[in-house]
Amino acid sequence: MKAQCRLSPIYARTPEDIITNDDLATITDTSDAWIVSRTGIRERCKLAADENASDLGLAASRRALDGAGLDAQELTHIITATCTQDELSPSIACILAGGLGAGPVMAFDFNAACSGFLYGLSLVRAILVENLQARILFVCAEALTRRLNWTDRSTCVLFGDGASACVCSGESRAGDAVLEDVICQSDGALNRLITVGGGTSCAYAPGQAVGPEFFLSMNGRETYRHAVRRMTDVCAHILERNGLRMKDVDLFVPHQANIRIIEAVGNRLGADSGRVFTNVERYGNTSSASIPLALAQAREEGRVEPGCRVLATAFGAGLTWGAALLRF
Numbered sequence: 001m002k003a004q005c006r007l008s009p010i011y012a013r014t015p016e017d018i019i020t021n022d023d024l025a026t027i028t029d030t031s032d033a034w035i036v037s038r039t040g041i042r043e044r045c046k047l048a049a050d051e052n053a054s055d056l057g058l059a060a061s062r063r064a065l066d067g068a069g070l071d072a073q074e075l076t077h078i079i080t081a082t083c084t085q086d087e088l089s090p091s092i093a094c095i096l097a098g099g100l101g102a103g104p105v106m107a108f109d110f111n112a113a114c115s116g117f118l119y120g121l122s123l124v125r126a127i128l129v130e131n132l133q134a135r136i137l138f139v140c141a142e143a144l145t146r147r148l149n150w151t152d153r154s155t156c157v158l159f160g161d162g163a164s165a166c167v168c169s170g171e172s173r174a175g176d177a178v179l180e181d182v183i184c185q186s187d188g189a190l191n192r193l194i195t196v197g198g199g200t201s202c203a204y205a206p207g208q209a210v211g212p213e214f215f216l217s218m219n220g221r222e223t224y225r226h227a228v229r230r231m232t233d234v235c236a237h238i239l240e241r242n243g244l245r246m247k248d249v250d251l252f253v254p255h256q257a258n259i260r261i262i263e264a265v266g267n268r269l270g271a272d273s274g275r276v277f278t279n280v281e282r283y284g285n286t287s288s289a290s291i292p293l294a295l296a297q298a299r300e301e302g303r304v305e306p307g308c309r310v311l312a313t314a315f316g317a318g319l320t321w322g323a324a325l326l327r328f
């Protein structure tokens, strides 16, 4: 039997603290006018000092399990997309397994930066091919503000924190979505374009101040150029290989990094602007959580009715990029 990968409704969790552009203008040399005109971002959410990405992931996971009518003991796998783990080890997935009271599930994190949701869809589909009975809790959990250099105005205005969760399985349930296709790609030759520090290459001694390599760094202009080209091409590719055109897509959900990138990709693909979902103004770039946050909001707003086809696309550090077709 062919495995069908189905997603239960996605639940999102963002921190309560909101940082507006005006707040940022008090700590770095920027302005609301510059940020809005160059990025479309007006505010973003920031973790409290005593919260971590796993706390957001746990709250989203509890809601996703409730929504799917499942007990944590019924899960077979927990996988988490993140480029901002609480610690290098243990994984957020194991922290979630402990917090939820899961059984002896296979639990691991992976890092595909902002393409994490799409890479995760490809992973869960592969798990379901191996095990049709699998029930996978798929979480995206990010704490980008923990790696922002607040004196670097070219990056600190762009990112925010957030998490999402859903259950993926082969079982058909009301309100779920079917993964129709997914493509995940990368170009490792461009791995220096965006880096998020704090790994083992940051060799600090106890008590020593961290250096600039601890923080997120990005060549914004180059990233922008590659992002527009890669997302446009991969969307055209996935549509073509499924015999579809942009007019067959009811909702286009691009990675929420920058409104100008979203508009450039939408225009190149000939997307009707009324069918392009954006919430970058509220959350900024939440990396792997960006597309699922958008999908959760779109569902709450009634923009993904049963039968609706969604095209999602993302790019991120690595460079990684991809596209997926989902049918609700």
Ligand code: ACO
Binding pocket: 029, 030, 031, 034, 035, 038, 039, 113, 114, 153, 154, 155, 157, 194, 218, 219, 220, 221, 223, 224, 227, 257, 258, 261, 285, 287, 315, 316, 317
């Ligand atoms: N406020 C005010 N001025 C600023 C700011 C700021 N926050 N940031 C940069 N500037 C200045 C620059 O210093 C520069 O000034 P100069 O001309 O005097 O040197 C000027 O504005 C223009 O800078 P650019 O970098 O050319 O601005 P651009 O229009 O390219 O916008 C941006 C920058 C928003 C970063 C854009 O390039 C972008 O969005 N790139 C893509 C980033 C992205 O989406 N990354 C996602 C992947 S992240 C991941 O995977 C974890």
